[in-house]
Amino acid sequence: MSVSQANVSAAASAPGRIRRHLLVDRVYHWLMAACVLTLMATAFLPIIGYKFEWLGLHWTIGVVLSALVAIHIVRAVVWQDFWAMVFDGVDIRNGWRRIAGVLGGGRAPAPGKPGKYNGLQKLYHAGIAVLVLAIVASGLLMLLKIDTPLWRRNPYVLADYQWGWIYVVHGFAAMALVTMVMIHIYFALRPDEWRLTRSMFRGWITRREYEEHHDKQRWAADET
Amino acid sequence: MELFRYSTSIYGGSDLLIGASWDLLPWFVAAGAAFIVLHALVKAVGSRRADQSH
Numbered sequence: 001m002s003v004s005q006a007n008v009s010a011a012a013s014a015p016g017r018i019r020r021h022l023l024v025d026r027v028y029h030w031l032m033a034a035c036v037l038t039l040m041a042t043a044f045l046p047i048i049g050y051k052f053e054w055l056g057l058h059w060t061i062g063v064v065l066s067a068l069v070a071i072h073i074v075r076a077v078v079w080q081d082f083w084a085m086v087f088d089g090v091d092i093r094n095g096w097r098r099i100a101g102v103l104g105g106g107r108a109p110a111p112g113k114p115g116k117y118n119g120l121q122k123l124y125h126a127g128i129a130v131l132v133l134a135i136v137a138s139g140l141l142m143l144l145k146i147d148t149p150l151w152r153r154n155p156y157v158l159a160d161y162q163w164g165w166i167y168v169v170h171g172f173a174a175m176a177l178v179t180m181v182m183i184h185i186y187f188a189l190r191p192d193e194w195r196l197t198r199s200m201f202r203g204w205i206t207r208r209e210y211e212e213h214h215d216k217q218r219w220a221a222d223e224t
Numbered sequence: 225m226e227l228f229r230y231s232t233s234i235y236g237g238s239d240l241l242i243g244a245s246w247d248l249l250p251w252f253v254a255a256g257a258a259f260i261v262l263h264a265l266v267k268a269v270g271s272r273r274a275d276q277s278h
Contacts, residue, residue, distance in 0.1 A: 047246045160233075164241030168228060171244030175252040182256030186263070 018210040020116070020199040025080075028072060029200055035065040036132075036181065043174055059146060062139045069136055084116045084219070087126065091119030115218030128180055131173045138170040 021029070042058040076082055090112065100108035117125070145155045145163070155163065188197045195209045210219075225247055230239035 044249065047249065160240055164243065167243035168241065171246075172248075175244065175249050178249070179252045179256040179259075182253070183259055186260045190267075192267075 016207050017204040018207055019204050020196075021203050023203065024075075026200055026203060028068065028075075032065065032068050032072075035061050035068065036177070039065065040174070040178060040181070044178070055146065059139075059143060059148070062136075063143075065132075066136045066140060069132060081116075085122055085125055087119060087122040090218070091122060095119050113213065113215040113218075115215055124180070124184070128177075128184075131177050131180065134169055134173040135177065138166045138173070141166050142170065 038061045039058060042054040042061070046052065046054050076085070091114070094111035094114065097108050097111040101110070114121075141158075143151075144157060145153055147153045158166070187193050188200075195205050195213075199205050205213075226245040227248070228241055229243045229245050231242050233240045
């Protein structure tokens with residue numbers, strides 16, 4: 001039984017509610033959100049004119065984010081239903097039908113319901129994963145350029161032009177992350193997506209929401 | 225508009241690449257805002273059409 005199925009099974013005992021996110025996953029999400037917002041503030045506020053001693057907080061929170069990401073990767077691969085977040089052929093078919101429905105005035109077959117996550121959520125997650133991994137990898141390398149209580153700086157492991165490209169990757173990924181975070185917050189605040197936002201606070205969606213928005217075959221509920 | 229930031233090498237020669245240009249930050253913010261406005265408009269028009277057809 002996958003974690004998705006187990007989550008739903010456990011929630012089936014609570015009438016009318018389907019568990020969507022375990023407490024550990026919600027805590028992870030909000031810790032990561034706090035880290036990303038703090039990192040964005042310490043990175044970009046000095047650039048737009050609010051000068052303060054940003055570097056110490058920035059690298060410390062960056063190390064915390066790196067640890068959180070490492071824990072999340074292990075948890076996603078070992079304990080969670082990894083494939084629930086992977087874009088697949090059914091998502092492509094549903095996406096195509098949705099586009100054809102809009103362009104063809106509703107004459108195309110109706111798209112199927114998604115599993116736990118829809119195709120756009122999966123694509124968004126893939127995009128965020130690429131950006132965050134690029135930021136974490138380049139940021140960890142950049143730690144070699146500063147003195148900390150744990151290590152001494154050693155910038156000579158790479159040539160100047162190599163450091164330049166590492167800073168380019170870090171900078172572009174960080175700016176793209178601003179765009180992605182804006183879009184994420186927008187969807188979280190949309191009334192038609194509020195069930196998902198609530199589930200990230202309280203862990204569950206209602207059974208009616210589950211039946212209305214999700215394919216039982218792709219995100220199975222244990223009807224006990 | 226520059227895509228990258230450069231500094232002059234202390235050893236002379238060509239400029240040294242030191243990172244992405246922060247002048248691009250408003251464009252990334254604008255891209256997010258444009259997506260949000262566009263999506264909100266599409267959803268609003270779609271829901272209005274659905275209401276009229278019903």
